[in-house]
Amino acid sequence: MLEHTAPGRARLSGQLNMDSCGALAAPLAKLAGEAPLRLDLSGIASADSAALALLLGARRAADAAGHALALENWPSGLSALLDLYSLAELLSATAAD
Numbered sequence: 001m002l003e004h005t006a007p008g009r010a011r012l013s014g015q016l017n018m019d020s021c022g023a024l025a026a027p028l029a030k031l032a033g034e035a036p037l038r039l040d041l042s043g044i045a046s047a048d049s050a051a052l053a054l055l056l057g058a059r060r061a062a063d064a065a066g067h068a069l070a071l072e073n074w075p076s077g078l079s080a081l082l083d084l085y086s087l088a089e090l091l092s093a094t095a096a097d
Contacts, residue, residue, distance in 0.1 A: 001043075002027055008036055013043025016051035016078075025054055029061035032069050037062065042073035052081055055091055 002024050003011045010031055031037060062069035082088050
């Protein structure tokens, strides 16, 4: 689930997997492309590699628009996938600071 919590802030929660990420991709990319965004990941209960693809899409949208995207409060399972696929540098950095 994607929740817009305040101006420039949003939260992802629940299970992020192949079944759920497809519906989240366009709304998250739109949000990331509209303005700088701080995205809280602490509500993610479980995730697979589709979650990383979702976050990469948000990063691309933010970069294309010249906006910052800060990904905060990584859950341990998602952090492990981040390390496994060597994406920590790409997804942990804040773009367009």
